[in-house]
Amino acid sequence: MRGLSAGRTLGGTGRTAGAASATVVVFVALGVLLSGCGAGGTGARDEGPAHAEAAAGVATASPVATPSPVPTPSGVPDRVDAVRLVKSDPRVSTAVKRELKPCVADEYPVDVSYGDLTDGVAQDVVVNVLTCGDAVGVGSYVYREQDGGYRNVFRSEEPPVYAEIDRGDLVVTKQVYERGDPVSDPSGENVITYRWSADHFTEEHRTHNDYSNAVGTVPSPVPAP
DSSP states (O other), rough: OOHHHEEEHHHHHHHHHHHHHHHHHHHHHHHHHHHHHHHHHHHHHHHHHHHHHHHHHHHHHHOOOOOOOOOOOOOOOOOOHHHHHHOOOTSSSSSHHHHHSSSSSBBBSSEEEOOOSSSSSSOEEEEEETOOOOOOEEEEEEEETTTTEEEEEEOOSSEEEEEEEEEEEEEEHHHHHHOOOOOOOOOOEEEEEEEEEEEEEEEEEEEEEEOSSSSTOOOOOOOOO
């Protein structure tokens, strides 16, 4: 009985020792796992600064050279004395020169435009001479800079006429009047487009527009059934 008890006691002790050994193994394993997690955590934390250093390396890399801004021209041409230019031009008719007089004080009825029409070294000058009272165009001219002066390269003196610059082309509008049309109410217009070619302007195309006679009229009410 005692031997059996002792055996059982030894066996229990053995199981106890085995359990203790297993417990130690578990603790060791947990220690390894915890150590591994700690190392992994530290590794993850180590990777953070590594990425920061890489980003810093990109940030501190030599920047792409940016070209200095090129100053843009003001685009404002040298102003010309359009009144003097027209009055001294032998190609301008006496009738137009007679119309070219101040309307109020020293203000002359001229419209002046600048632009590239003839591919010259300087911008061309378009001058429209108008009447004071009705602002009807009595003459349109284009002047091209040449040899330190300006040369008349286009003229139209069939009123009412008006010349403009449109994307490098010269566009001349001539209003059309039928018998009985007031000055303020023409019946239509002819629009002619010219282009510079071989030292002169050539007609590219023209269009005719008829104005509606119904503009400004009030329609009669429809009678009730």
